[in-house]
Amino acid sequence: MAANTDKNSYTILFAVAMVVVVGSILAFTASSLKPNIEENERMEKQQNILYAMGVNDNEDVSDIAFVSTAEVAQIFSGKISEQLVLEYKDGKIINKMTGDEFLNSKDPDKGIQPYLIDLKKQQNRAKEGKSRYLPLFVGEMEGETVYVAPIRGKGLWDEIWGYVALNEEMTVKGVFFDHAGETPGLGANIKQRYFMDDFYGERLLTEAGVFKGINVAKGNNDPKNESKDDYAVDALAGATITGDGVSAMIKKDLRLYLPYFNNLKTN
Amino acid sequence: MGLLSKKDTKLITDPLTDNNPITIQVLGICSALAITAELKASLVMGIAVLFVLGVGNVVISLMRNIIPSKIRIIVQLVVVAALVIVVDQVLKAYAFELSKTLSVFIGLIITNCIIMGRFEAFALANGPWRSFLDGIGNALGYAVILIIVGFFRELLGSGTLFGFPVLGDPIEQTGVYASGYENNGFMLMPPMALIIVGLIIWVQRSRNRDLIED
Numbered sequence: 001m002a003a004n005t006d007k008n009s010y011t012i013l014f015a016v017a018m019v020v021v022v023g024s025i026l027a028f029t030a031s032s033l034k035p036n037i038e039e040n041e042r043m044e045k046q047q048n049i050l051y052a053m054g055v056n057d058n059e060d061v062s063d064i065a066f067v068s069t070a071e072v073a074q075i076f077s078g079k080i081s082e083q084l085v086l087e088y089k090d091g092k093i094i095n096k097m098t099g100d101e102f103l104n105s106k107d108p109d110k111g112i113q114p115y116l117i118d119l120k121k122q123q124n125r126a127k128e129g130k131s132r133y134l135p136l137f138v139g140e141m142e143g144e145t146v147y148v149a150p151i152r153g154k155g156l157w158d159e160i161w162g163y164v165a166l167n168e169e170m171t172v173k174g175v176f177f178d179h180a181g182e183t184p185g186l187g188a189n190i191k192q193r194y195f196m197d198d199f200y201g202e203r204l205l206t207e208a209g210v211f212k213g214i215n216v217a218k219g220n221n222d223p224k225n226e227s228k229d230d231y232a233v234d235a236l237a238g239a240t241i242t243g244d245g246v247s248a249m250i251k252k253d254l255r256l257y258l259p260y261f262n263n264l265k266t267n
Numbered sequence: 268m269g270l271l272s273k274k275d276t277k278l279i280t281d282p283l284t285d286n287n288p289i290t291i292q293v294l295g296i297c298s299a300l301a302i303t304a305e306l307k308a309s310l311v312m313g314i315a316v317l318f319v320l321g322v323g324n325v326v327i328s329l330m331r332n333i334i335p336s337k338i339r340i341i342v343q344l345v346v347v348a349a350l351v352i353v354v355d356q357v358l359k360a361y362a363f364e365l366s367k368t369l370s371v372f373i374g375l376i377i378t379n380c381i382i383m384g385r386f387e388a389f390a391l392a393n394g395p396w397r398s399f400l401d402g403i404g405n406a407l408g409y410a411v412i413l414i415i416v417g418f419f420r421e422l423l424g425s426g427t428l429f430g431f432p433v434l435g436d437p438i439e440q441t442g443v444y445a446s447g448y449e450n451n452g453f454m455l456m457p458p459m460a461l462i463i464v465g466l467i468i469w470v471q472r473s474r475n476r477d478l479i480e481d
Contacts, residue, residue: 005332005333005334005335005336006335006336006337010335011335011337011338014333014334014335014338014342015335015338015341018342018345022345022349025349025353026349026352026353029352029353029356029357030356033356033357033359033360036359036360036361037356037359037360040359040360040363044363063430157371180370180371181370181371181374182371183301183302183304183371184302184304184305184307184308184371185302185303185304185305185308185420185421185424185425185455186304186455188371223438224438237452237455238304238452238455238456
């Protein structure tokens with residue numbers, strides 16, 4: 001090698017070349033794989049929503065099992081009878097749209113499938129003082145109508161999110177939680193079935209109809225989760241902050257739907 | 268003579284025993300503490316590092332004569348980061364389930380000091396084949412410790428291995444739990460990984476006195 005690798009000019013040249021080469025490799029990979037990745041994420045969202053309302057292949061396994069990717073689109077359109085988008089502002093639902101209305105809207109903030117609505121964007125809109133769009137998926141489970149709502153919050157390291165299926169009394173009929181980077185074996189266990197199954201039958205509202213939410217509680221004297229009236233599920237050992245994140249996102253995001261559910265009851 | 272000469276074989280076997288990256292060089296401790304609460308996560312991390320270190324060592328070794336020494340650390344970092352991101356993207360597109368399992372490790376791989384350490388100490392001074400073997404050897408040495416620690420932490424902390432209950436059901440009080448045994452929740456905390464690594468170091472050095480530094 002003739003070039004003197006200690007010269008400043010060589011160093012700068014090398015750095016520039018490296019940035020260009022690596023940058024193009026990454027850009028090329030990202031853009032050529034993007035359609036596949038988006039398709040996977042789309043199917044995952046549908047699988048998650050269906051999982052929350054009890055449509056899954058859980059029966060033969062102790063782990064979580066989604067409906068297969070090959071069938072998910074068909075099952076999703078079959079099981080979800082209605083996709084709704086509620087426009088929420090200052091404690092009130094100011095507008096109710098069907099999924100098609102939302103999808104066909106010319107408004108650049110709308111115009112997507114309701115299940116693809118990015119909650120982070122909606123939370124930012126609320127911070128800016130704008131109205132936010134709340135997606136809600138209506139289906140049927142155990143002979144009653146269930147409403148699946150997405151939630152999103154913070155865990156210990158990164159985002160956590162989920163879907164909660166509620167009946168008209170806002171009793172939980174099923175949940176699905178996921179996370180971007182919680183610690184394996186600790187916080188990551190919010191995605192385990194034994195944790196998610198505990199939420200079944202827990203109530204969000206008191207008898208008087210006041211929103212109370214569900215606490216992921218330490219020192220719960222009810223490890224088998226027999227009491228469904230305690231507004232608490234047993235926490236995960238070693239995952240205090242992730243558990244608190246789960247409690248917080250349930251309280252914060254599901255409370256927004258309260259006016260809608262109140263309205264259901266009075267009608 | 269087989270595929271590997273005696274010297275080459277040593278590149279693989281040394282890091283497994285007398286020159287282990289975790290117990291002797293004390294590198295890569297951070298990820299050994301963070302993700303060993305489960306055996307499965309330990310195994311996945313071991314495989315991920317095996318891939319990145321094997322390929323990364325070859326890339327760095329091929330470039331060793333043209334890398335300006337002033338910015339070599341940044342070059343190494345770029346190689347690791349690019350490699351990890353490409354793999355992550357490919358997995359997301361073609362093996363989505365696996366990529367979900369791996370997501371948490373991506374950041375940990377980039378910052379794993381074993382990788383930078385081997386680039387700096389070995390790949391910059393040796394040919395691609397030997398660097399490859401060195402990478403594989405060190406990654407295996409790392410994986411072995413991770414798996415040992417993961418085994419004990421998951422078994423004693425959760426009573427499971429790879430997620431399967433092996434000691435019975437703690438809530439229904441079956442298996443060994445019937446006799447009053449309880450899971451040690453403390454095993455799930457990172458400090459216990461440090462204690463297990465410490466015990467491994469103790470066992471290893473008491474078996475081979477040459478390893479004891481004065």
